[in-house]
Amino acid sequence: MELATRRHFFYHGNEEYVHERPDCHWCQIRSFPTHQTTPITVVNEVDGEVLPSNFRFINERVFGQGVQRAEESFRSGCACASDASCQYTGCLCLADIDESDSNDDEDDEMNDEFGGRGGFNEDGSRKPTRGSEPQKAYAYHSHGAKAGRLRSKLHDSKFPLYECHQGCACTAQCPNRVVERGRTLPLEIFRTENRGWGVRSSHSIKKGQFVDCYLGEIITSAEADRRRAASAISQRKDVYLFALDKFTDPESLDPRLRGPPLEVDGEFMSGPTRFINHSCAPNLRIFARVGDHADKHLHDLAFFAIKDIPAGVELTFDYVDGVAEEGEEPSGNVEDMTRCLCGSSKCRKFLW
């Protein structure tokens, strides 16, 4: 433990050191309401390194300059009288879908969850849409042992997840509020042997289970470009910047969706997911999640498990998901590229 942090750790209650609290990672983590139930912890059993002192833990996203939620008058939610209704087409949050799309299967494999009846093709691609809005489907298993987990057909897809939210008539227990309810797992940031910090959980995680969101400062694309240009880590700055481009469409009637999209910068303020490393054979994937449809330009980035993950196994995602193919030869000068140390048999050898 860093000397200053060590002193602070033992004397954080002492008024003399109260000014150090905002910069103390331990105080930041400890202040979160989830600290008692699903804490974030930091361990280093490898070397003397501590988390970057210019990094701050946050538990909700921060809006940068020029970034705003939709005005109240544009906001809307479902009017479902019971939470159970939010799994069906009558729910405004899933409104554009055919009756047959909203099936209620308990088990994908047995019932072929979307079974050709729903809004998805066999390869996970979306079926043709009616009108300009894409169809929406209830993304989670509705009951049984898998309740609340992402349906298997979505694991390989790029579909956004449409959830109920605070503006809806349903309750906070509505089954279609998985991401909104937040992280339900403790996460540990740990020092890896060769890739800096990584993340794991002391709990086993089931395939389809929600893990956490990628948090950070939401900034305009102009500000993101400015930060890229000014960054001490040059093009690697991109590893902390995620574009909120799921709904970007130059022809959109909504000017906020015409692009360029907003971006999330997690380098200096974020949650534990900012420390998740890359693997060419990952156990997590990121999905765009929408609550209020008026806030599509601010959609969430939600990590879900795409495999059963035993307790203590490192959590990883593919940094270039869908861009790089297995066995693809690296383009560019290999000397200038960063070697991938994921260790998987499917390793593509380079990060970028």
Ligand SMILES: C[S@@+](CC[C@H](N)C(=O)[O-])C[C@H]1O[C@@H](n2cnc3c(N)ncnc32)[C@H](O)[C@@H]1O
């Ligand atoms: C988003 S950060 C992940 C957390 C990081 N390990 C840390 O200590 O802050 C991304 C950086 O982690 C390292 N990294 C992540 N995955 C890696 C991998 N598979 N092989 C080598 N380095 C990796 C690279 O240095 C990369 O720039």
